[in-house]
Amino acid sequence: MVASQVHLVRHGEVFNPDGILYGRLPGFGLSKLGHLMAQSAADELASRGRLVSALRASPLQRTRESAAPIAEAFQLEPVIDDRIIEPTNHFEGTVMRRALKNPVNWPFLVNPVRPTWGEAYTAIEKRMRAAIDDAFDSVDDGDVILVSHQLPIWVSHLSVAGERYWHDPRKRRCSLSSITSFERTTEPIPDAVPAERLIEVGYTEPAAHLQSAARDVGAV
16 A cells, blocks of 8 residues: 555745745745745645645755644644755845846856756756655555645656646746645556556645735745
8 A cells, every 4th residue: 555645735935025045045934924824735635634644844944834734733743854855056045136137147047958057857856756756655545745845846747747847937836835736546648558657636725815915036
């Protein structure tokens, strides 16, 4: 037996009044609104009436805080998983609009396909897929929840959907405290060798009613 579903939950709004690209920097926790968003995600997951057997979170403060209401809802102890952390980024700690005007930073923008300003999309996909596969195999029954970040979740979606990794960051379908759900299946693909694979089975935005008041500028 393995997990029935794995849910990738993005953290809530971060307290970031200066608009810093916070990346992996310490000290960036949830805002008051972010805590409400995280609670909305927990409430949505609990309302589904599904057995949840394990909870894992990125080691960063915003994801650990976002995992807290989920842990309470399901009476689980969160386990830190370094593989689902925010990617590295050259512009971490800067205000992006200002940094882009500085010629010193232009060499880091030469290849958006990789991208040259941070961790390669292929590297992000590899570590996220390993974490998702391990999550499926880590329990005998029920679901596993991984609390992560926008880009790792979005790259996971692109990978499962068979789409290219290069994209416009402004057009990611991965809002604050959103939930992206996956299952394993052996359903055949036409003209392909039968094999177990991941499929995406759901995307929800339980904090949609809070988004209009949120500021989401610090994600890589």
